[in-house]
Structure formats: structure tokens, C-alpha cells
Amino acid sequence: MLLPADHRRVIIHLDADCFYAQVEMVRDPSLRDKPLGVKQKNLMVTSNYVARSMGVKKSMWIKEALEALPDLILIDGSDLTHYRQCSSEISAVVRTFTVDVERLGLDENFADVTEILEDYIEESDPNKIEGRVYGDKEPDETLPGDPCGCGCRERLIAGALVAKKIRQQIVKATGITCCAGVAHNKLLAKLVSGYYKPNQQTVLFPWLVHQLMNSLNLTRSIPGIGSTMYKTLEELGIHTVKDLQNSSLALLHSKFDDETSKRLRDLSFGIDDAPVRRSGRPQTIGLEDAFRKVNSIDVVQSKYLTLLERLLKLLKEDGRIPSTLRVCVRKFDTKKKFGNRESRQTPILPSLFASGVQNVGENTRATLMNQVMELFHKMVDTSKEFHLTLLSIGFTKFIERASHENSISRFFFKRKRSETEEQDINEEKGEKSAHLKSFSTFSSVNNSKIHSLELYLESCSESDSYSSEGGRNNQGSMNIKDMLSKSHNHSIERKILKTLKGNSSNNMHKQTSVTNNEASVSNCDQNNGDSNCHAASSPLEDLSSADKDGIARVPHGIDEEVFQALPPEIQDEIILDYKSKPPDPKPVPKSTTGSPKIPFKVKTTSATLDKYFKRDSVRGPREARETVPKISSTETNAESVISHHSSNEAAPPERKEDGGEDKSAASGSSSSGLSPSTLQPPDGVDSSVFSALPWEIQKEIVEEQRRSLSSSSASRVSNSPSYSGRRREASSSIMKYIKKV
DNA sequence: ATGGTGGGG
DNA sequence: TAACCCCCACCAT
Ligand SMILES: Nc1ncnc2c1ncn2[C@@H]1O[C@H](COP(=O)(O)OP(=O)(O)OP(=O)(O)O)[C@@H](O)[C@H]1O
Ligand SMILES: [Mg+2]
Numbered sequence: 001m002l003l004p005a006d007h008r009r010v011i012i013h014l015d016a017d018c019f020y021a022q023v024e025m026v027r028d029p030s031l032r033d034k035p036l037g038v039k040q041k042n043l044m045v046t047s048n049y050v051a052r053s054m055g056v057k058k059s060m061w062i063k064e065a066l067e068a069l070p071d072l073i074l075i076d077g078s079d080l081t082h083y084r085q086c087s088s089e090i091s092a093v094v095r096t097f098t099v100d101v102e103r104l105g106l107d108e109n110f111a112d113v114t115e116i117l118e119d120y121i122e123e124s125d126p127n128k129i130e131g132r133v134y135g136d137k138e139p140d141e142t143l144p145g146d147p148c149g150c151g152c153r154e155r156l157i158a159g160a161l162v163a164k165k166i167r168q169q170i171v172k173a174t175g176i177t178c179c180a181g182v183a184h185n186k187l188l189a190k191l192v193s194g195y196y197k198p199n200q201q202t203v204l205f206p207w208l209v210h211q212l213m214n215s216l217n218l219t220r221s222i223p224g225i226g227s228t229m230y231k232t233l234e235e236l237g238i239h240t241v242k243d244l245q246n247s248s249l250a251l252l253h254s255k256f257d258d259e260t261s262k263r264l265r266d267l268s269f270g271i272d273d274a275p276v277r278r279s280g281r282p283q284t285i286g287l288e289d290a291f292r293k294v295n296s297i298d299v300v301q302s303k304y305l306t307l308l309e310r311l312l313k314l315l316k317e318d319g320r321i322p323s324t325l326r327v328c329v330r331k332f333d334t335k336k337k338f339g340n341r342e343s344r345q346t347p348i349l350p351s352l353f354a355s356g357v358q359n360v361g362e363n364t365r366a367t368l369m370n371q372v373m374e375l376f377h378k379m380v381d382t383s384k385e386f387h388l389t390l391l392s393i394g395f396t397k398f399i400e401r402a403s404h405e406n407s408i409s410r411f412f413f414k415r416k417r418s419e420t421e422e423q424d425i426n427e428e429k430g431e432k433s434a435h436l437k438s439f440s441t442f443s444s445v446n447n448s449k450i451h452s453l454e455l456y457l458e459s460c461s462e463s464d465s466y467s468s469e470g471g472r473n474n475q476g477s478m479n480i481k482d483m484l485s486k487s488h489n490h491s492i493e494r495k496i497l498k499t500l501k502g503n504s505s506n507n508m509h510k511q512t513s514v515t516n517n518e519a520s521v522s523n524c525d526q527n528n529g530d531s532n533c534h535a536a537s538s539p540l541e542d543l544s545s546a547d548k549d550g551i552a553r554v555p556h557g558i559d560e561e562v563f564q565a566l567p568p569e570i571q572d573e574i575i576l577d578y579k580s581k582p583p584d585p586k587p588v589p590k591s592t593t594g595s596p597k598i599p600f601k602v603k604t605t606s607a608t609l610d611k612y613f614k615r616d617s618v619r620g621p622r623e624a625r626e627t628v629p630k631i632s633s634t635e636t637n638a639e640s641v642i643s644h645h646s647s648n649e650a651a652p653p654e655r656k657e658d659g660g661e662d663k664s665a666a667s668g669s670s671s672s673g674l675s676p677s678t679l680q681p682p683d684g685v686d687s688s689v690f691s692a693l694p695w696e697i698q699k700e701i702v703e704e705q706r707r708s709l710s711s712s713s714a715s716r717v718s719n720s721p722s723y724s725g726r727r728r729e730a731s732s733s734i735m736k737y738i739k740k741v
Numbered sequence: 742a743t744g745g746t747g748g749g750g
Numbered sequence: 751t752a753a754c755c756c757c758c759a760c761c762a763t
Contacts, residue, residue, distance in 0.1 A: 045754065061753075226748045324742090345743065
């Protein structure tokens with residue numbers, strides 16, 4: 001099966017240039033000729049080529065980057081949604097050429113174009129090679145002739161033509177420029193793709209493979225050999241790729257199993273028969289928040305709450321229903337050990353998302369939040385001191401769709417969903433504007449979200465015994481009231497940090513528009529000032545990205561740190577309520593929880609209730625059922641209270657925007673949004689339109705297209721010859737590059 | 742199934 | 751060398 005030198009395939013590897021930075025430049029073209037960096041917390045994760053030419057490389061500390069280049073413009077890239085979206089579009093374009101596309105990260109794609117070469121071989125001129133040729137000093141210096149004789153030269157040259165066309169289409173559709181590598185396997189295509197860096201492509205002919213591999217030096221530069229394996233190899237005296245080529249299998253066997261050993265050897269020679277595997281939709285959706293130090297359970301809880309709220313939005317866009325919830329922490333571990341994360345997971349009762357993922361009720365949120373905290377307490381003993389540096393949550397194990405009712409019925413189902421979502425958007429719009437209005441004019445407003453918070457608080461405190469699926473008693477889990485009530489004693493500092501800047505409270509969405517996300521977020525937060533800002537930050541972490549606009553203040557009596565970690569909407573609610581009910585908090589007998597201190601009141605009006613009832617009666621029957629009793633009980637109280645003592649200081653609400661993306665679901669599509677797996681549109685179908693379609697529909701279109709398009713090679717596969725006994729260091733990710741079928 | 746590891750961007 | 755914010759496959763249990 002495996003011929004001595006197998007050049008049958010033509011693989012293209014595509015790698016977007018300085019991806020995050022480029023996305024930001026597309027969003028704001030005025031940045032194009034300026035040095036730009038994209039940051040996450042205090043780290044600059046990438047920079048554009050203007051900045052790179054001035055010494056600002058990838059992954060530098062903000063501090064160092066600004067030292068090297070004070071004029072550097074920084075944009076916060078902690079929210080990946082724009083990058084994900086652009087990434088999906090890129091892959092969709094590639095799938096326009098072939099469905100055999102494998103994604104790697106957000107900005108790389110492998111394409112096996114072997115089967116489509118015949119469509120281009122005539123157009124391709126063997127004497128005019130698109131892009132660069134590996135080994136050539138000047139462009140267009142390659143001599144004719146095929147030293148190999150298997151025809152690979154012509155195929156690869158045609159592949160270079162395809163690569164060129166793909167890159168052109170990507171630019172046309174997204175404005176993003178890429179590098180590309182063309183070779184007869186994935187390993188080599190990836191290795192050459194970056195040989196000529198910005199916006200260029202390189203083809204590698206098999207007779208120069210040795211030259212390429214020998215130029216690599218360290219084994220670490222072979223994809224699949226990471227830091228651990230690299231160290232292990234070093235212990236064997238194997239440092240360079242050449243060392244690896246010359247090392248005996250027996251030597252490798254002392255540290256690796258047979259499979260791994262052979263593969264290591266193959267890779268060192270540039271041999272790789274790993275197939276391009278079609279990427280599906282992501283199997284996990286997660287969010288994380290890193291920081292220097294968190295040691296209070298209150299902050300933990302509010303950070304998790306924020307993550308959960310955001311995650312539910314992502315889930316909504318995704319559309320699938322998860323069956324497990326995972327919670328993860330990273331503990332500070334006295335410098336040395338790294339990667340010290342631990343996680344706990346738990347099944348999600350199917351009934352929790354019974355009404356789907358599009359509108360998740362307060363009860364579901366509360367249940368999830370309690371589960372998060374339960375899992376957290378399995379990892380952290382909060383009765384002792386603790387020091388965390390990262391929190392994350394994620395959904396996994398998405399339930400698969402009923403196998404048979406694909407196509408038509410699903411289409412209609414989705415249609416209905418989108419319609420309901422349009423209602424959602426309208427509602428949200430109403431809410432939002434009300435929200436805005438109240439923000440500027442401090443009218444008290446009946447905001448259903450206040451009610452939401454209220455409900456959430458209630459459901460947290462009272463064990464939701466009435467909940468249909470078994471009341472879970474939240475032993476260890478604190479409720480939000482407790483959370484907010486605890487705090488330290490600080491003097492109240494009310495300060496207006498900055499004045500509102502134009503778009504502060506985010507654009508209105510155009511509900512009916514086809515595509516989401518306008519360019520609206522002109523944003524251009526010129527930050528810079530913030531690098532200093534947290535320089536001497538006291539006990540705690542980040543805040544870096546914040547600054548910006550908005551009147552920032554922490555309401556009387558709430559711990560600042562806790563407040564900061566709350567979801568922005570809930571912050572707004574609290575502020576709103578605070579404004580409508582200025583200082584002098586009256587001690588009110590609180591309903592459920594124990595120790596009252598200086599209470600912070602959250603009130604709900606009957607108008608709010610009406611609204612709530614309406615919504616729930618319209619849809620979300622299950623949630624409605626559960627929440628109705630609760631509401632009535634709440635209503636009788638008319639007021640609920642968050643008790644706490646002490647106060648705090650100012651904080652930026654930050655976190656604008658967001659509301660803009662729910663719309664991905666609007667125009668006839670549905671979940672789509674960020675699904676990384678879109679398929680190829682048939683000829684004549686605009687790829688961006690196609691990519692906006694629900695994934696299932698894309699799949700069907702493609703399937704149909706394939707069927708009608710003659711008998712192609714439908715290499716049905718799914719063999720999983722499970723290997724057994726593995727010892728020592730098995731290759732895991734190396735498998736990606738070597739696994740057969 | 743769960744939790745950890747190593748690797749990828 | 752991990753800092754940040756993710757995603758994957760694989761492994762032992
Ligand atoms: N360790 C990382 N942490 C966070 N983001 C990362 C990390 N590695 C890569 N990324 C993001 O993924 C994107 C693609 O990564 P990649 O390694 O291709 O670099 P790049 O920015 O695209 O630059 P290049 O032009 O060299 O390809 C980047 O823009 C980068 O910000
Ligand atoms: Mg890149």
C-alpha cells in the first residue's frame with residue numbers, strides 16, 4: 001500500500017497572516033498602516049507586520065511591547081467571537097474547492113486537493129509556477145523537468161495554482177490574506193507554508209524534502225513534537241532533526257513505544273501519510289478567566305456567574321444541547337509546576353435544556369450555577385485559604401440529533417426557531433433601550449432583568465425543591481445573596497472615572513438584518529493609558545482591558561471585586577436599582593437567608609412580573625412552569641433583599657457591545673453563527689451566503705451536490721483499530737500527523 | 742464516564 | 751517557559 005516514495009496526494013496548508021491583528025484591521029481599516037497588537041490581559045498574543053518590523057513579536061508582555069514600541073496600538077482580543085466568525089468564513093471558502101478540509105486552530109486549514117486537480121491541470125502551466133518554490137533563491141528560477149517521474153511535479157504545480165485561487169477567494173470573501181504551502185503531505189505542506197511569510201505561498205517538490213528537513217535543526221520544530229517529547233529526545237542525545245534521522249529505532253524504543261518510534265523517524269524524513277480529516281463542529285464550548293490571584297469564594301462565584309452567562313450566549317448561537325458541564329480551576333502552585341489545572345464534570349440532566357438552548361430560563365441558570373459551585377467545591381476546600389489563578393467552565397458532549405429526521409423536518413424546525421428568536425431580539429431590544437434610557441435618565445423602569453436577578457437570587461437561596469427534577473440541595477453552594485452580602489470594610493468612593501464615549505452602551509441591533517455584526521463597533525478604544533493603569537495595581541490582577549467609557553461605580557455596600565466579576569447586565573441592574581433607590585439603605589427583613597447586615601435592595605415591580613409571565617406563557621413552557629410559583633411568592637414580598645455589610649469603590653462596568661450577535665439566527669438561518677464547520681457551496685452559490693446557512697442544510701446541499709456530481713470517491717471510513725498496550729510516552733497529538741485512515 | 746496530559750493555534 | 755484564551759486526541763482509571 002505504501003509506496004517507497006508516495007507523492008500521490010497534493011495537500012495545501014493555509015495559514016492566515018497575524019490572524020487576530022488582521023481581523024482587527026479588517027474591522028477598522030485605519031489601523032492597516034499602523035503598528036498594532038492584540039492583547040489578552042497583560043499579554044500581547046499577536047501583532048501585525050508593521051509592528052513586527054519594528055521589533056514587536058508574537059506573545060510579548062504588554063509592558064515590553066510598549067517599551068519596544070511606545071506608539072503601538074493595542075486592541076483587546078479576549079473575546080474570540082469575531083475571530084471565530086472570520087475563521088468560519090475562511091474555512092467555508094476553502095470548502096468551496098473541496099470538502100476535504102481540516103481546521104487547525106482558528107487560522108489554519110489543510111485541504112486535500114488531489115481529487116480536484118484534474119479541474120485545474122489544463123489551466124496550469126508547468127513553466128509558470130504560482131508563488132514561490134522552496135529552494136529557489138529568486139522567484140521563477142525553477143528549471144523544467146521532473147526528477148521524480150511520478151507526475152508529482154505537474155500535480156504540485158497545479159496545486160500551487162489551486163492554492164493561489166483559494167487565497168484569492170479568501171481575500172475576496174473576507175479581506176484576510178494567508179500564506180499557503182503546497183506539498184504531498186500535511187507535514188511538509190505545513191512546514192513550507194511559512195517559508196515566505198506575509199501573504200505568499202510556497203510549493204515544495206519531493207526532491208527537496210531532505211533539504212527542508214535538514215534545515216529545521218531542532219526536533220521541536222516538527223509539529224507534534226512538543227516540549228515534553230523534545231526533552232525526552234534530548235535525554236537520548238537527539239537534538240536535531242538530523243539526529244533523529246540517524247538515531248536507531250532501538251534507541252527510541254527505550255523511551256517510546258514502537259508506533260511512536262517509527263512515526264518519529266518517519267516525520268524526521270518528512271514522511272507522513274496522515275490523511276486530511278474533515279473537521280466537524282467543535283466538541284466543546286468553553287470560557288476561561290485568568291488572573292493573578294483570587295482567594296475569596298464570593299469572587300469565585302461571581303466570576304463563574306459571568307462566565308456562565310457568556311457561555312449560555314455561545315451555546316445559544318451554537319444551537320446544540322450539551323450533556324455535560326465541566327468546571328476547571330488553576331491553583332497557584334508555588335511557581336514550579338505549571339499547567340496545574342484540575343477539573344470536575346457532571347452530567348446535565350436532559351430536562352434542564354428541555355426547552356432548548358435558545359431561551360434559558362432563570363431556573364436553569366440557577367441550577368447550572370449551583371452545579372458549577374458544587375463542582376468547584378469538589379476541587380477547592382474553601383474553609384482553608386486558597387489561591388486561584390484561573391477559572392473556566394465548559395459544555396461538552398453535545399447530544400446528537402435524531403438521525404433520521406434530517407433535512408426537511410429539521411429545516412422547518414429551525415425556521416420556527418429563528419422566528420421565535422426574532423421575537424427574542426425584539427424583546428431584548430425593548431429591554432435594552434429601556435435599559436439605556438434608565439441609565440441616562442435614571443427612571444426607575446420596569447426591567448425584566450431586574451426581575452431576573454431577583455428570581456435568580458430566590459432560586460439560589462431557597463432550595464428549589466419544587467423543581468420538577470428532584471430538588472438539589474445545594475449544600476456547599478452559597479447563594480448570591482450571601483455572596484453579595486459578604487464584603488470587607490472600605491470607605492465608599494464614588495468616582496466618575498470617565499465620561500461616556502459615543503457608543504458606550506452599544507449600538508442598537510438591526511433586528512431584521514441578514515447578517516449580524518455590523519461594523520458598528522467602531523470602538524477604537526485607544527486604550528494605551530491602561531498599561532500604566534494597572535502597573536501598580538494593588539492586590540489584584542487585571543482590570544487592564546477595562547477603562548473605556550461608562551460611569552463606573554460600585555454601588556454602596558457591595559464589594560468591588562465581587563461587583564467587577566459580575567456579568568455586566570447584572571452590574572447594570574444593580575446600578576440601576578441603586579440609582580432608583582439612592583443611599584440610605586433601610587434594613588429590611590429579608591426573606592430567606594440568614595444574617596442581615598446592611599441590605600442592598602433589589603426590587604421588582606408588577607409590571608416586570610407581567611412581562612415575565614407573558615414571555616413564559618408564550619414559550620418555554622417548562623421553565624415557565626417552574627418559575628411561576630416562585631414568582632408569585634416573590635411577588636407577595638414585592639421586595640427582596642441582598643444583605644451585606646460595608647462598601648467598596650468605583651469600578652468600570654465595561655463590557656459593552658455583545659448584544660449584537662444574537663442576530664446570527666435571524667435571517668432564516670439559525671444557529672450557524674460561529675460553527676466552524678460549514679461545507680462547500682455548490683458552484684454559483686456565494687460562499688458567505690452559504691456559510692450563513694445552518695450547518696445541517698449546508699451538509700445536505702453538499703451531499704446532494706456530491707451525489708449528483710457523478711460517482712466520486714466516497715471513501716467511507718471510520719475505522720478505529722484500537723491499539724492497545726501503550727507504554728512510556730505515547731504519541732497523542734503526534735497522531736494527528738501520522739494516523740492512518 | 743471521568744480527569745489528567747500533551748499538543749495545537 | 752508561560753504568560754492568555756481557547757481547542758483537540760489520547761490515556762489510565
Ligand atoms: N498561545 C496562544 N494564545 C492565544 N492565542 C494564540 C496563541 N497562539 C496563537 N494564538 C492566536 O491564533 C492566531 C493564529 O496563530 P498563528 O500561530 O498562526 O500566528 P499569527 O498571528 O497568525 O501570525 P503568523 O502570521 O505568523 O501566522 C493568532 O493571531 C494568535 O493570536
Ligand atoms: Mg497564522
